[in-house]
Amino acid sequence: xxxLWSLLFLLVPVLGVLLVVGAAANVVPLNQSWLPEQxxxxxxxxxxxxxxxxVIIGVVFALTGLVLAAALWKFGGGKAPARYVHSHFTLExxxxxxxxxxLVFIALYQLPIWNQNKVDHPRTAMTTEAGxxxxxxxxxxxxxxxxxxxxxxxxxxxxxTGDDIVTFGEMMVPSGEPVxxxxxxxxxxxxxxxNELRLKQDIVPGLAPRVWFEISRPGDWEIICTELCGWGxxxxxxxxxxxxxxEFDDWLRTRERDQFEYEADGD
Amino acid sequence: xxxxxxxxxxxxxxxxxxxxxxxxxxxxxxSSLVWLVVGGLLAMAIRWQLAWPWSDMxxxxxxxxxxxxxxxxxxxxxxxFTMHGTIMIFFVVIPVLLGAFGNYLIPLMIGxxxxxxxxxxxxxxxxxxxxxxxxVLSFLSPGYGPAAGWTAYPPLSTxxxxxxxxxxxxSFWLAAMLFxxxxxxxxxxxxxxxxxxxxxxxxxxxxxxxxxxxxxVTAILQAFALPVLTVALVMQLLDRHVGTGFFVPGGLxxxxxxxxxxxxxxxxxxxxxxxxxxxxxxxxxxPAMGMISDMLSCFARKPLFGYRPMVYSVCAIATxxxxxxxxxxxxxxxxxxxxxxxxxxxxLIALPSGIKVxxxxxxxxxGQIQYTTPMLFSLAFVSMFIIGGLSGVLMxxxxxxxxxxxxxxxxxxxxxxxxxxxxxxxxxxxYYWFPKMFxxxxxxxxGKVHFLLTFLFINGTFFPMHILGWRGFPRRNAxxxxxxxxxxxxxxxxxxxxxxxxxxxxQLIFVVNFFxxxxxxxxxxxxxxxxxxxxxxxxxxxxHGNFARPPRVERGPYEYNHPKQAxxxxxQATDSLETQTx
Numbered sequence: 001x002x003x004l005w006s007l008l009f010l011l012v013p014v015l016g017v018l019l020v021v022g023a024a025a026n027v028v029p030l031n032q033s034w035l036p037e038q039x040x041x042x043x044x045x046x047x048x049x050x051x052x053x054x055v056i057i058g059v060v061f062a063l064t065g066l067v068l069a070a071a072l073w074k075f076g077g078g079k080a081p082a083r084y085v086h087s088h089f090t091l092e093x094x095x096x097x098x099x100x101x102x103l104v105f106i107a108l109y110q111l112p113i114w115n116q117n118k119v120d121h122p123r124t125a126m127t128t129e130a131g132x133x134x135x136x137x138x139x140x141x142x143x144x145x146x147x148x149x150x151x152x153x154x155x156x157x158x159x160x161t162g163d164d165i166v167t168f169g170e171m172m173v174p175s176g177e178p179v180x181x182x183x184x185x186x187x188x189x190x191x192x193x194x195n196e197l198r199l200k201q202d203i204v205p206g207l208a209p210r211v212w213f214e215i216s217r218p219g220d221w222e223i224i225c226t227e228l229c230g231w232g233x234x235x236x237x238x239x240x241x242x243x244x245x246x247e248f249d250d251w252l253r254t255r256e257r258d259q260f261e262y263e264a265d266g267d
Numbered sequence: 268x269x270x271x272x273x274x275x276x277x278x279x280x281x282x283x284x285x286x287x288x289x290x291x292x293x294x295x296x297x298s299s300l301v302w303l304v305v306g307g308l309l310a311m312a313i314r315w316q317l318a319w320p321w322s323d324m325x326x327x328x329x330x331x332x333x334x335x336x337x338x339x340x341x342x343x344x345x346x347x348f349t350m351h352g353t354i355m356i357f358f359v360v361i362p363v364l365l366g367a368f369g370n371y372l373i374p375l376m377i378g379x380x381x382x383x384x385x386x387x388x389x390x391x392x393x394x395x396x397x398x399x400x401x402x403v404l405s406f407l408s409p410g411y412g413p414a415a416g417w418t419a420y421p422p423l424s425t426x427x428x429x430x431x432x433x434x435x436x437x438s439f440w441l442a443a444m445l446f447x448x449x450x451x452x453x454x455x456x457x458x459x460x461x462x463x464x465x466x467x468x469x470x471x472x473x474x475x476x477x478x479x480x481x482x483x484v485t486a487i488l489q490a491f492a493l494p495v496l497t498v499a500l501v502m503q504l505l506d507r508h509v510g511t512g513f514f515v516p517g518g519l520x521x522x523x524x525x526x527x528x529x530x531x532x533x534x535x536x537x538x539x540x541x542x543x544x545x546x547x548x549x550x551x552x553x554p555a556m557g558m559i560s561d562m563l564s565c566f567a568r569k570p571l572f573g574y575r576p577m578v579y580s581v582c583a584i585a586t587x588x589x590x591x592x593x594x595x596x597x598x599x600x601x602x603x604x605x606x607x608x609x610x611x612x613x614x615l616i617a618l619p620s621g622i623k624v625x626x627x628x629x630x631x632x633x634g635q636i637q638y639t640t641p642m643l644f645s646l647a648f649v650s651m652f653i654i655g656g657l658s659g660v661l662m663x664x665x666x667x668x669x670x671x672x673x674x675x676x677x678x679x680x681x682x683x684x685x686x687x688x689x690x691x692x693x694x695x696x697x698y699y700w701f702p703k704m705f706x707x708x709x710x711x712x713x714g715k716v717h718f719l720l721t722f723l724f725i726n727g728t729f730f731p732m733h734i735l736g737w738r739g740f741p742r743r744n745a746x747x748x749x750x751x752x753x754x755x756x757x758x759x760x761x762x763x764x765x766x767x768x769x770x771x772x773x774q775l776i777f778v779v780n781f782f783x784x785x786x787x788x789x790x791x792x793x794x795x796x797x798x799x800x801x802x803x804x805x806x807x808x809x810x811h812g813n814f815a816r817p818p819r820v821e822r823g824p825y826e827y828n829h830p831k832q833a834x835x836x837x838x839q840a841t842d843s844l845e846t847q848t849x
Contacts (some may be wrong), residue, residue, distance in 0.1 A: 005638050005646075008722070012650050016730070023734075034737040036752065050667050057657040064653050065625060071631040074648070075567070077640065081835060082569035082828040083633035092576050100618055106664055107614045111607065113666040120604035145429075145522065187521040188423040189533060190672065191598070195739035195752065198670040202599045204533050205422060206516030209600045224750055226673045226741045228416050230423060230430045231342040234745040251846040 001069060002077035006069050013065025017058060039196040039221065039242075040214045045113045046198035055105060117199075121180060121212050135208060137182040138173065143190035143203050146232035152252060165256050171223065172251050173215060175242035180212045191227035194240060202227050213240040272385045274811045284393070286385035287811060288370045291392050293704060295366030296697075298395065300781075302358035307771055309351040316344055318745045318764035319759075335696055342431045344745040345414035349432070350406070352417030356551065357447045358402070360685060362395065363693055364554040365451065365489075369482045371704065375802035376479050378467030378820065378840065380812045383460040391453035391469070394446050401443035404706055408436030416743060418540060421514035421533045425506045441504050448497050455493070462486075467801070467840075469820030473578070474839065476800050476824040477571065480578055481557025484585045488546045488553075491589070496543035499536060506531070537599055541592035549588040551685055553581055553651075555692035556623060559645040561824070562699055563627055565798045566642035567634030568826040569834050574625040580619035587616040597665045598672050606665045613663035620656050624649065635828070637837075640714030644695030647722050648688055655683030658733065670813035673743070677738025682729045694721070694777070701784060702791030706807040709784035720773035727766030731759055733806040788815070797836045800824050804840055 023034055038044050076083075121134045140159055142149040150171045154163030159182075173179045183192050186203040192211065193200040201211045218241075225236035243251065275281040281849055285291060311813035316339045316615075330335035370388065374381050382388045394426075405412045410431025423429045462475070462483045475483075505511040512531040519526040543605050564571040571577065593601065593609030627649050636642070658680040662668045671677060702708050740753055747753045794803040802809070804818045818840035826837035 002638060005643065008719070009646060009650055012654075016654070019730075019734075025661060034734060046568055046666060046670055049664065050661075050670065053661045053664055053667060057660055061653060061657050064628065065650065067628050068631070068646070068650060068653075070632070071628060075631065076636045078635050080635065082567060082635040083573070084570065084828050084830050085633070086570045086825070087573045087576070088629075090492055091629065092573055092626075096576075096618065099621045103614045103617055103660070106660065110664040110666045112611075113612070114603070114607065117666060117669065118606065121829045144520070149746075150738045187519050187526075188426070188429050189420055193739075193741075195670075200669050200672055204600045205519055205670070206532065207534070207600045222750060222752055226739060228345065228420070228423065228743045230338075231345055231410075231414070231745075233345070233743065234341065234747065235749060237750055248720055 006072035006076050009065070009072055010069035013062045016065070017139045018053070018060050020058065036195045039219065040079060040216050042117060042213050043196060043198045045116070049110050049113055050146070052109075056102060056106065056263065066226065106195045121210065122195050135178065135212070137180045139171070139202075140184055141171065141192060141227065142184050142186060143229075143236075144186040145188065146225070146236040148236070148238035150238075152255075154256065163256075163260075165252065165259055166256060170239045170241065172241045172243065174245040174248040175215045175218045178212055178214045180210055183209050183211065184197070188226050188229050190225045190229050190236070193226040194221060195224070196221050199222045200226055216241050218247075272381065284389060286389045287509050287539050288374050288382045288388060289704075289809065289813075291388050292367050292369075292371030294392050295362050295370060295395075296368075296704075298399070299359050299363035299367060302354050303363075304357055306351055306354040307774070309347050309354065311430055311768065311771055312339065312343070313347050313351060313766040314767040315339070315396050316347075316646045316745060317747075318761040320748060326339040326349070339745075342410045342414055342746045345416075345743070346411040346429070346432055346436075348743055349413050349416050350402075353413075353444075353509035354402070354419060355685070356547070357444065358395075358399075360452060360551045360689055360693075361447075361547070364551065364689070365454055365482065365485060366392065366395075367459070368478075368554065368558065368693075368696055368700070369454065369486070369699065372478055372802065373458055373461055373482055374465070375463060375703075375805070375809060375813055376476055376800050377465065377806075378801045378814065378818045379461070379465040379815065380817075382457050383465055384457050387453050388457050391457065394450035394453065398443040398450065401446065405436040405439035405443065408432075408439060409434045410436060411501055412436040413440040416542070417447040419503070419536075420515075420540075421503065421506065421531075422519060422521065422526065422755060423691070425503055425514050426519070426521045427507065428522045428524060429526075438504065438507055441500050441507075445497065448493050448500070451489050452493050452497075453487040458482055458486035459490065467817040467820060469840075470801075471820075473575070474820055474823045476556070476557070477560035477574075477577060477581075478557040479798075480581055481554040483562075484581050485550050485553045488550050488585050488588060492543045492550075495539055499539035499543070502539075503536065533595075534599060534601060537596055537601075538592070542740075545592040545595065546585075546588045548681075548684075549584055551689055553584065555648065555689040555696075556581070558696045558699075559648045559692045560627070560630075561798075561800065562645040562695055563630050563649075564825050564827060565639045565796055566639055566645070568637070568827045569630060569632050569634040571626070572629035572825055573622075574823065574825060576622055577626055580622045583619040584616060587612060589621070591616055594663060594668070597668045609662060610665040614660070617656065617660050617663065618651075620659075624653060624656065638715075639698075640709075640711050640718060641695040641699035641796075643715065643718045643722075644691045644698065647691045647718070648695065651683055651687035651691060651725070654730075655680055655688055658683065662716045662778050670739065671736055674736040675740045675742055678742050679729050679732035683731070687725045687729060689820070691721075691725075694718075697781070699796065700802075701781075701788075702795045703802055703807050703809070705785050705788070706791055707784055707786075707788030708795065709780045709788055713780045717773060717776040720776070721770065724766050724770035724773055728763055728770055735759065747785045758783045794838075797834070799826055799836050799838045801839055804838065833840065 140151040150167045152165040153159050183203040185203040189204050191202045197213050220241050221239050223238040272286050276481045285566045321338050322335040413436045414430050414432025502513045510527045514536045515531040517529045590612040594613045820839045828835045829837050
């Protein structure tokens with residue numbers, strides 16, 4: 001019976017590791033891909049980090065779990081009196097310094113990716129006479145309970161002017177180049193999330209956070225809201241479409257014509 | 268002498284408005300367990316919706332949602348997880364750790380007659396009742412109750428027409444939280460004073476059992492963090508009722524009408540809230556770590572390995588605990604450079620937690636392990652805390668957290684820490700101190716059955732949530748399958764729901780065992796577990812005033828298997844039980 005308890009605790013690292021390794025090696029029935037597809041360099045960078053940290057914590061998880069199970073196997077229900085030891089300085093030093101090193105490594109290693117995704121906007125994309133400057137947003141995403149609106153600045157490149165082009169529930173961006181998007185909320189906090197880009201940014205009303213990303217190839221994906229925004233939170237989704245630049249331009253011109261012809265008809 | 272008060276004479280002063288720390292401890296224990304049932308049922312309803320979305324709920328559906336035709340409505344779902352979180356955190360975990368075990372154990376384990384302020388102690392329990400009343404009122408409010416999550420982020424929580432639950436229910440919720448905070452505040456002042464001032468002779472700080480260290484540091488955390496939450500709650504109440512606009516910016520159109528607000532800042536709430544609520548995470552784990560340290564050492568019949576590093580780790584966790592709140596806000600829109608700072612402090616806090624795990628493992632290694640029910644639950648704590656702690660390292664890396672933020676990865680993480688961790692320790696502690704509390708034992712065999720089923724089902728419920736989170740599956744979502752990319756994930760969720768139902772059902776064993784033990788359990792006299800700590804130097808249950816005379820402490824709490832002793836334990840005070848029994 002005593003040995004059975006140690007086996008029970010052994011199940012934790014064994015099953016845990018098998019599950020993850022099995023999924024990574026595409027063993028049925030675990031072979032649904034856990035991470036969503038990658039549609040841009042941003043996703044690849046985050047995934048590399050995600051997998052690396054999982055390997056590190058997976059090793060620690062397996063080792064500590066095995067030590068626990070081994071201790072229970074070896075010393076469970078034993079007759080031999082326990083060892084009278086209170087502490088061991090070298091051991092304490094050992095398991096303080098090594099984990100500290102690992103944690104510092106993870107912290108520093110992931111720093112450039114955070115900086116790239118959240119701190120640096122794509123500077124190289126726009127060169128002005130004064131040198132390199134921040135790229136202006138291609139469009140503004142306006143969130144409200146429970147839908148998404150996408151506003152393109154139109155001919156004058158300025159938002160909140162008469163020639164803004166507005167679409168509902170469908171966001172079009174050019175593929176293969178960095179895009180900057182400004183986010184805004186009209187009511188409560190929403191969150192702009194595209195899982196295939198590993199991108200998430202809360203939209204606090206009153207702030208106008210910007211995100212940037214690059215989608216490598218044309219295709220259609222989903223934007224979901226990932227911050228609780230009320231009863232209809234679950235259905236607050238929209239489409240994101242990426243198309244080559246010329247198709248994007250055509251689409252924008254068509255939208256513009258449709259919108260202003262419609263408005264003209266309305267007058 | 269502080270803490271001394273006369274023996275109560277009437278039923279009312281003995282069992283209801285009692286100033287005896289043991290009675291107050293049991294009052295906290297019973298009310299927490301009742302709320303645990305309520306919180307658990309809310310969780311079952313959440314799982315029902317995620318396994319069979321928008322389908323008629325059996326039994327309860329017909330009278331709960333008569334208007335909607337027996338189905339959970341989206342606003343009911345948002346209430347469910349809001350109230351599940353609120354109740355489990357504020358009415359179950361914190362009161363059971365500090366209110367129940369803190370109250371019951373602190374005077375006994377430091378060898379004193381009662382708390383420093385017995386009347387304050389009584390008030391700290393009875394202030395919970397207005398909170399209970401307000402929460403019941405909030406359930407009866409429009410939209411079934413508050414629905415902005417337990418984090419109550421403005422403007423959703425603050426603007427009245429932002430959600431049905433943001434009407435009266437939210438105000439009742441805020442009032443309830445104010446009373447809970449006040450109750451905890453009084454409790455923590457009492458615990459700090461008692462532990463610092465009323466230790467019996469010979470009980471130096473470094474002879475305190477880890478349970479007491481956990482309670483002390485937790486009480487200090489509460490005393491420093493709670494005022495901030497209190498202020499934030501009052502500010503949100505003012506925003507809602509006076510129109511101050513602390514948290515609501517100007518120009519919002521909520522639900523087609525303009526919200527009152529001028530220059531408020533929703534992020535301010537998040538900072539204030541998490542400045543309390545992140546330390547609260549440690550408030551919810553440090554006492555549990557303390558209790559399992561004592562149980563592990565006792566049932567390994569071996570001194571706790573690295574007592575001082577353990578104490579320093581607890582202090583380090585508490586200190587760093589005040590510097591990491593921003594890791595809840597990596598994607599909130601706060602300056603990303605601040606995200607970097609909070610990432611670094613969060614990485615640091617993983618270190619003392621890791622040190623504790625290694626010391627627990629070293630305590631077990633070379634021991635003479637006895638598989639009692641409390642020991643099994645303590646081992647489960649270690650095993651499960653490893654999982655919850657390590658997933659925390661992944662989330663500390665802010666570049667990755669951006670992806671897993673607000674997904675089931677987070678849900679898995681904090682349930683591993685709080686349910687598979689803390690609640691396991693609480694179950695262990697109940698089995699362990701039950702003989703002390705009631706003078707009878709719970710059935711050990713059924714205790715082990717309860718343990719085995721809980722351990723299996725808890726992992727069945729929460730481990731697959733990592734997979735969901737890995738896929739980016741969003742939390743707080745009433746119907747994720749409506750999102751195209753998650754359409755295929757219903758079967759896994761249904762499996763999780765089956766495990767969750769089984770987990771809940773397994774707790775019935777505990778309920779029966781608990782009441783059976785209280786009235787019919789085997790009589791437990793003396794030092795049931797052959798433990799060293801002072802609470803075993805008096806009768807089961809201890810009389811009013813705990814000890815006939817204060818025990819004199821001569822050594823630390825972990826002298827198991829001392830080579831010069833005939834017995835494998837060596838109590839902190841050698842006053843024999845007989846001379847102490849009144």
